[in-house]
Amino acid sequence: xxxxxxxxxxxxxxxxxxxxxxxxxxxxxxxxxxxxxxxxxxxxxxxxxxxxxxxxxxxxxxxxxxxxxxxxxxxxxxxxxxxxxxxxxxxxxxxxxxxxxxxxxxxxxxxxxxxxxxxxxxxxxxxxxxxxxxxxxxxxxxxxxxxxxxxxxxxxxxxxxxxxxxxxxxxxxxxxxxxxxxxxxxxxxxxxxxxxxxxxxxxxxxxxxxxxxxxxxxxxxxxxxxxxxxxxxxxxxxxxxxxxxxxxxxxxxxxxxxxxxxxxxxxxxxxxxxxxxxxxxxxxxxxxxxxxxxxxxxxxxxxxxxxxxxxxxxxxxxxxxxxxxxxxxxxxxxxxxxxxxxxxxxxxxxxxxxxxxxxxxxxxxxxxxxxxxxxxxxxxxxxxxxxxxxxxxxxxxxxxxxxxxxxxxxxxxxxxxxxxxxxxxxxxxxxxxxxxxxxxxxxxxxxxxxxxxxxxxxxxxxxxxxxxxxxxxxxxxx
Numbered sequence: 001x002x003x004x005x006x007x008x009x010x011x012x013x014x015x016x017x018x019x020x021x022x023x024x025x026x027x028x029x030x031x032x033x034x035x036x037x038x039x040x041x042x043x044x045x046x047x048x049x050x051x052x053x054x055x056x057x058x059x060x061x062x063x064x065x066x067x068x069x070x071x072x073x074x075x076x077x078x079x080x081x082x083x084x085x086x087x088x089x090x091x092x093x094x095x096x097x098x099x100x101x102x103x104x105x106x107x108x109x110x111x112x113x114x115x116x117x118x119x120x121x122x123x124x125x126x127x128x129x130x131x132x133x134x135x136x137x138x139x140x141x142x143x144x145x146x147x148x149x150x151x152x153x154x155x156x157x158x159x160x161x162x163x164x165x166x167x168x169x170x171x172x173x174x175x176x177x178x179x180x181x182x183x184x185x186x187x188x189x190x191x192x193x194x195x196x197x198x199x200x201x202x203x204x205x206x207x208x209x210x211x212x213x214x215x216x217x218x219x220x221x222x223x224x225x226x227x228x229x230x231x232x233x234x235x236x237x238x239x240x241x242x243x244x245x246x247x248x249x250x251x252x253x254x255x256x257x258x259x260x261x262x263x264x265x266x267x268x269x270x271x272x273x274x275x276x277x278x279x280x281x282x283x284x285x286x287x288x289x290x291x292x293x294x295x296x297x298x299x300x301x302x303x304x305x306x307x308x309x310x311x312x313x314x315x316x317x318x319x320x321x322x323x324x325x326x327x328x329x330x331x332x333x334x335x336x337x338x339x340x341x342x343x344x345x346x347x348x349x350x351x352x353x354x355x356x357x358x359x360x361x362x363x364x365x366x367x368x369x370x371x372x373x374x375x376x377x378x379x380x381x382x383x384x385x386x387x388x389x390x391x392x393x394x395x396x397x398x399x400x401x402x403x404x405x406x407x408x409x410x411x412x413x414x415x416x417x418x419x420x421x422x423x424x425x426x427x428x429x430x431x432x433x434x435x436x437x438x439x440x441x442x443x444x445x446x447x448x449x450x451x452x453x454x455x456x457x458x459x460x461x462x463x464x465x466x467x468x469x470x471x472x473x474x475x476x477x478x
Contacts, residue, residue, distance in 0.1 A: 014149030018156035025160035028439030029194035065143035067453035119347025128348035142450025161207035164192030201262020213418035272421035345384030375430035419451025
């Protein structure tokens with residue numbers, strides 16, 4: 001009876017997490033220029049958290065992460081903004097570098113001796129703190145679920161990503177701004193529910209990995225069943241064809257985003273997809289892979305010759321011919337601002353006002369330096385030395401989670417590899433862009449971290465024997 005109640009509670013909470021992730025991918029793509037949709041997503045996160053806590057739970061209460069490292073990771077994420085918002089005596093905050101402008105402004109109103117927080121812009125840092133609620137809920141909720149609950153989360157993400165891809169196809173096909181949800185967006189490219197084409201490329205590549213993680217158990221189950229068609233009446237070959245078609249569609253949509261780094265990261269998504277399905281591949285896979293690679297090359301050349309007159313393909317190809325990139329100028333000015341505010345930083349959310357003062361006259365134009373196009377560099381400017389230390393600690397926690405999860409994953413290895421793939425795609429793209437500034441991608445990053453935690457109902461020991469996919473692959477090879 002107790003076990004049945006726990007299973008029912010876990011199932012209900014799994015649907016809460018799945019619904020929230022679907023909402024995050026639809027509402028969280030506007031970035032800071034779209035505060036209304038971000039505020040709506042934060043309210044949805046609050047409602048989801050309340051439902052998570054108040055919904056009838058199992059005998060031990062609402063599901064919560066079993067993995068202590070997940071709690072440490074959450075604490076690290078919250079540490080920096082909380083520290084930056086603590087009021088400091090005037091002698092202390094005035095001694096921090098880069099405080100001259102704030103000191104001069106407070107002197108005008110006779111408040112120079114008042115206690116002030118470490119951050120130079122408390123409202124922006126408070127907004128940054130509140131923006132952490134959705135991804136933290138996504139990570140903790142995913143970490144608290146069992147394997148089945150996590151599959152529901154991935155399924156909801158896959159549906160939302162597929163809908164985003166379809167919306168993007170309609171956007172580039174009709175050429176109308178009516179289907180673009182945000183005023184500030186990349187026009188003439190496929191963006192779906194995102195405002196930024198680079199963020200949309202990351203979403204689509206994450207979808208490729210999720211399709212593999214969802215499809216692997218289905219293929220394995222069809223292989224294991226004694227009946228030729230399995231209980232579902234679907235043969236493994238059908239699952240292979242369906243999954244391959246979905247992956248091909250998502251990769252084609254990625255090209256249509258025009259994101260250079262996104263197109264390059266397709267190799268990373270493909271690598272994790274192969275790692276997930278590798279135990280299911282039949283004997284002689286090397287020869288099959290050679291034929292498949294050759295076939296894809298022929299299709300790529302033929303597709304290019306066929307579509308070289310297509311305006312969408314031309315716009316994407318032209319992006320690779322650009323010799324100059326404004327990112328290098330932004331990075332140079334950001335480094336100058338880092339030196340001016342080191343080691344304290346300017347406070348989370350304070351990049352734009354700091355850059356308005358640091359931007360060189362020779363690179364001024366009508367645009368504003370909204371982001372550094374390098375999340376690591378921007379994080380260092382906003383957080384200083386504490387941000388570096390906290391970031392390294394968080395990286396160590398994630399590495400420890402991934403290492404242990406891969407060793408103890410057992411039948412959940414596909415989900416663990418999916419989590420690793422999500423984290424790596426976002427981390428690599430962060431060198432030349434700002435994916436974590438999209439709340440949708442930040443929530444998916446949280447899901448990726450949550451997938452590395454021990455699922456509910458598991459034990460802290462290696463699962464004996466081969467995994468489901470390994471057993472299925474051995475049977476197929478035989």
